[in-house]
Amino acid sequence: MAVSPFPAAAQAYQCRVPARVAVPNVRPDGPARRMPVTGYVLALSWAPEFCKGRERRAADAVQCSGANGRFGLVVHGLWPQGRSNWPQWCPTTRKPSPADIRANLCISPSARLQGRQWAKHGACMVRTPAAYAKVTRILYQGLRLPDFDQLSKDPELNVGLIRRRFAAANPGWRADAVGVKLNQRGWLEELRLCYDRRFMPAPCGRRLGPPDRAPVRIWRGL
Structure with missing residues (x-):
C-alpha cells in the first residue's frame, strides 16, 4: 500500500508500507523494573x-534498503x-497487532523495533500496544523538524546549533530539553x-548528551 509523503515539517521522505507485516516475538534481555513514571x-x-x-x-x-522509501529522523522509541x-x-x-505496527511503520520503520519498544517500555506506561503507538504517533506528528540535510552543511555546526534550531522550530521548546x-x-x-509527566518539554538532565560546543557531523546518506 502506498502512503503519501510526510508533511514537510516531518522530514519529507516518501514511505511505502509493505503489504504484509510480521508481528515479532520479543524476549526480555534484562530485569523487570516497576516504578512511578516522572x-x-x-x-x-x-x-x-x-x-x-x-x-x-x-x-x-x-x-x-530504499525499496520502501527514504527516511530522516524516525522514532526509535518512547x-x-x-x-x-x-x-x-x-x-x-499483549503484543502489537499487524494494524498497530502498520499505523506507525512510516515513522518507526521496523516491526521488530516496534515490538521491542512496546514490550520493554510501552507496557510500563499504558495498557495496550495500540495506545502506546497512538501516543508515540501524536508526539512525533506534532513536531516541526529542521532540515537536517541543510544543517549538515552549516559551517558553524555543533551540538548546540542542533539544539537551538530544533527549539526555534518548535515554540515552547528550550534547547536544554533536546538531548x-x-x-x-x-x-x-x-x-x-x-x-x-504531562508531555510538556522538560530539561533532559542526564539525557542531554554532549555540551553545546561539541563538534558533530551529520551523514546525509550520499
Whole structure:
C-alpha cells in the first residue's frame, strides 16, 4: 500500500508500507523494573547514519534498503522515565497487532523495533500496544523538524546549533530539553526529546548528551 509523503515539517521522505507485516516475538534481555513514571523521552534516530552498512540486511530492509522509501529522523522509541532509573519490561501478555505496527511503520520503520519498544517500555506506561503507538504517533506528528540535510552543511555546526534550531522550530521548546547522542566517531545518531509527566518539554538532565560546543557531523546518506 502506498502512503503519501510526510508533511514537510516531518522530514519529507516518501514511505511505502509493505503489504504484509510480521508481528515479532520479543524476549526480555534484562530485569523487570516497576516504578512511578516522572517523565518521558522520545528518541528519534537519524536513519542515514543508522543505515550506513545495513542497506542489504534483511532485518533492516524497510528502513535501509530504499525499496520502501527514504527516511530522516524516525522514532526509535518512547521511553518512560523514573527518578533515578527507568521502568522496563513490565509483565504483559499483549503484543502489537499487524494494524498497530502498520499505523506507525512510516515513522518507526521496523516491526521488530516496534515490538521491542512496546514490550520493554510501552507496557510500563499504558495498557495496550495500540495506545502506546497512538501516543508515540501524536508526539512525533506534532513536531516541526529542521532540515537536517541543510544543517549538515552549516559551517558553524555543533551540538548546540542542533539544539537551538530544533527549539526555534518548535515554540515552547528550550534547547536544554533536546538531548543529542553521537556515535563514537562524532556523527549524529539520535535526538532525545525530553518531556514531563504531562508531555510538556522538560530539561533532559542526564539525557542531554554532549555540551553545546561539541563538534558533530551529520551523514546525509550520499
